Amino acid sequence: AAGVIQSPRHLIKEKRETATLKCYPIPRHDTVYWYQQGPGQDPQFLISFYEKMQSDKGSIPDRFSAQQFSDYHSELNMSSLELGDSALYFCASSSTRRSSSGANVLTFGAGSRLTVL
Amino acid sequence: DAKTTQPPSMDCAEGRAANLPCNHSTISGNEYVYWYRQIHSQGPQYIIHGLKNNETNEMASLIITEDRKSSTLILPHATLRDTAVYYCIVRPLNAGNNRKLIWGLGTSLGVNP
16 A cells, blocks of 8 residues: 655754755545654654645744645645754644544655755 | 543463553443554554454454443464554544544564564
8 A cells, every 4th residue: 555655764964954855645544744853852843734735733843834734745845944843744644534543543654854054 | 632641551462362561441332442453563463452342353452441441452362473563543533634544662572472
């Protein structure tokens, strides 16, 4: 079965540069989430989209923005990169159309590792 | 979302059952208990969830106490590949637009040969 696809898997940037991460959710999933996980930390929720509209916002810096496109893929744009932005970035998707017992189960991608030098 | 409490770490011998506890004493009536795990540097993986009845799937069993204030995830025959951080999360099934998962500290399970 198709899973959540993230690209690139690894990315190296310099401080103050910009980076864009892409996420392709599972087909027919209507909700996409972005999480950031620093070294030794738990995943921190950044932002989510439901049917291409922003549905919830977490600890996403103002330097970051995200959107979901008509084909449901999502992109996380990060500008003015800082050393502290080095982390694993996970995208997840879920469907509200599944049976009630299966709703809100998140499927995660393999992550994109961003290193800021 | 209700807060959960888990032991920071546990060890288990390979082939034995791993029993991971979770306290969620402030759980609300409409909140489910979800378990995810994260193998080092991989994306979190859904394991199982339940409301009040015990649940079992191909990965694990979930035992929820009658008062729903705690639960136990059981891996019946732990293998080395089960070494991971296990997260217990409680959240409403119908969370509207607020469907994000709030991760706690989790339990780091070490399976030893």
